[in-house]
Amino acid sequence: MGGALVFWVGILVCGLCAGALFTFKSMADPTLWRTCAILSLSCCYLMWAVTYLAQLHPIIVPKRDDLRIDL
Template identity: 80%
Template sequence: MGGALVFWVGLVVAGLCVGALFTFKSMSDPTLWRTCSILTLSFCYLMWALTYLPQLHPIITPKRDDLRLEL
């Protein structure tokens, strides 16, 4: 998977945001609905990406404590 997944999910979210521009034309207050949906999609993507990317390249590598030298 790797870093390309972040790019592809970003394209899907961008497509959903563009779709939200045209979906809420018949609502009572379309600007409010568009703004809320685009902000929700973009912030959910941002939280997912900021959680996923540090798992790909951790700053501190995990160390196992159960390894022991046999004497």
């Protein structure tokens, strides 16, 4: 699992956003519901992708402080 996972999940989220365009046609205010669904999906995806990529490629490499010498 690497950076390609972010790409595939992005395609999945785009598909869900496209599905949201057709799902909320019979609601009282379809534009509001569509906007909420698409914004929620895109914001959740962006937060997940940034967190995932930050853990995958950290800017500062962690250093160990408790290096022990085993005899």
